[in-house]
Amino acid sequence: MDSYLIFILVACAAIATPGPAVLLTLSNSLKHGGRRAVWGIMGVASGILLVSALSATSIGVILATSALAFTILKYVGAAYLIYMGIKMWRSPPGFHSLEQPLKQSRRHRLYLQGLSISLMNPKAIFFFMTLFPQFVDIHAPYAGQFVLLTLTFCACLLIIHCLYALAASRARIKLSSPAVGKKVNRLSGSLFMLFGFGLAASGR
Secondary structure (H helix, E strand, C coil): CHHHHHHHHHHHHHHHCCCHHHHHHHHHHHHHCHHHHHHHHHHHHHHHHHHHHHHCCHHHHHHHHCHHHHHHHHHHHHHHHHHHHHHHHHCCCCCCCCCCCCCHHHHHHHHHHHHHHHHCCHHHHHHHHHHHHHHCCCCCCHHHHHHHHHHHHHHHHHHHHHHHHHHHHHHHHHHCCHHHHHHHHHHHHHHHHHHHHHHHHCCC
């Protein structure tokens, strides 16, 4: 039980650390509102579920041992982050009205953005491959422990990102002018591009 509580603390610290996923949640909350940002958060959580599953399969082993596979995924992920940064930088200022319903296509787009952020980060697979074994009892069935740790991590992610979304949506009212909206877009875009270049320049 003690190791499980430690896992929760480690997971929360990792999730709360600012990165592309947190930035996406904040950006979506400012632009679309907290409740609508949940679509992106669900995408991030879905991606984490898949990444966690991949880390336990032979695909995770391939990425861990193959420099070529790791490099390809790293540059694809970096290119996607830079693309999102450019798109945010160039997007029109201002925030969407909360009174207008969010179109289904926009919901899907927010969800896919969150999903892509999680899937295109090869370091996430290494994170799970190194984190989970520290909290697995080798004398107990592995599958049940793996499912528990994965679901716990995703639950922590949903809670923390929703708290981020709530905080950003409350600040949204004070940041609703076109001038501020333009600054928010450029700041978000710049940070995404920095994350992309940082990922491209990083090692394993």
